[in-house]
Amino acid sequence: MEEIVDYLYTKGIDLRYYDQSFIKRRIDNRLRVRRLENYEEYIKLLCHDNNEYRELIYSLSINVTEFFRDKDTFYSIGKLPFNTEYIKIWSAGCATGEEAYTLAIIMEEMSRVKGIRYKIFATDRNNNAIEYAKKGVYDIKLLSNISKELLERYFVKYDEAHYKVTDTIKYKIEFNVGDIITSQPSNNFDIIVCRNVLIYFKQNIRDELLIKFHRLLKEKGYLILGRSEIVTNTSVNLYKCIMPLERIYMKI
Numbered sequence: 557m558e559e560i561v562d563y564l565y566t567k568g569i570d571l572r573y574y575d576q577s578f579i580k581r582r583i584d585n586r587l588r589v590r591r592l593e594n595y596e597e598y599i600k601l602l603c604h605d606n607n608e609y610r611e612l613i614y615s616l617s618i619n620v621t622e623f624f625r626d627k628d629t630f631y632s633i634g635k636l637p638f639n640t641e642y643i644k645i646w647s648a649g650c651a652t653g654e655e656a657y658t659l660a661i662i663m664e665e666m667s668r669v670k671g672i673r674y675k676i677f678a679t680d681r682n683n684n685a686i687e688y689a690k691k692g693v694y695d696i697k698l699l700s701n702i703s704k705e706l707l708e709r710y711f712v713k714y715d716e717a718h719y720k721v722t723d724t725i726k727y728k729i730e731f732n733v734g735d736i737i738t739s740q741p742s743n744n745f746d747i748i749v750c751r752n753v754l755i756y757f758k759q760n761i762r763d764e765l766l767i768k769f770h771r772l773l774k775e776k777g778y779l780i781l782g783r784s785e786i787v788t789n790t791s792v793n794l795y796k797c798i799m800p801l802e803r804i805y806m807k808i
């Protein structure tokens with residue numbers, strides 16, 4: 557296992573921060589698919605077979621996402637109190653952009669009622685995902701979570717099978733390639749959304765990130781995690797959980 561991780565490191569794939577059991581599950585799955593008995597056989601294959609290398613990297617790059625994923629969480633953002641009229645948001649680990657565009661739709665709807673302004677900074681370490689996100693063009697099958705009303709307001713038909721987000725929301729988002737662990741984004745965020753990313757990291761990295769998010773949030777700013785993620789013991793004094801089911805925390 558270690559040898560495989562070291563080999564990938566020489567190829568520029570840094571898995572040092574990832575949870576070992578996650579990596580093991582993915583590699584074990586590739587062993588099953590290739591009907592191999594042990595890691596030794598697998599590493600031999602990996603070094604010589606480009607297809608296998610690509611398959612492994614693909615299976616380690618979890619970028620599953622969707623519009624309005626856990627929609628209650630997103631609708632709850634619209635109900636949160638803010639003591640500013642300009643809301644600054646970071647979508648950390650935004651994958652192909654669905655999360656950031658969902659946030660923009662929620663903010664846009666809020667601004668229709670409350671007259672707020674907002675800006676979303678969306679980052680992911682996967683360059684391909686960010687290029688995809690920047691285009692803002694999505695297959696119609698990916699839009700099933702969006703109501704007809706919101707679809708008509710924030711999307712235009714692109715071709716027979718695709719819709720494109722309108723410029724209104726597109727220009728409110730700045731997409732950039734960035735690693736959550738090593739990058740130093742600006743601070744004073746009103747909201748940091750980091751959903752379904754921490755689960756892949758080792759515990760000490762999760763703890764460090766929760767401390768980093770705390771530093772980057774404004775006083776009483778909100779941290780929003782994924783449904784299977786929680787603020788752990790080491791950071792329990794940094795955040796107050798205000799909506800447990802939606803995983804919405806407030807900076808203390």
Ligand SMILES: C[S@@+](CC[C@H](N)C(=O)[O-])C[C@H]1O[C@@H](n2cnc3c(N)ncnc32)[C@H](O)[C@@H]1O
Pocket residue numbers: 617618619620621622625648649650651652655679680681682685734735736737750751752753782
């Ligand atoms: C499962 S997706 C979650 C996407 C979105 N946040 C959501 O919940 O729908 C995880 C994303 O985290 C990104 N990611 C993983 N490690 C990262 C890191 N160290 N820095 C930035 N992004 C990372 C992956 O590239 C992937 O796009």
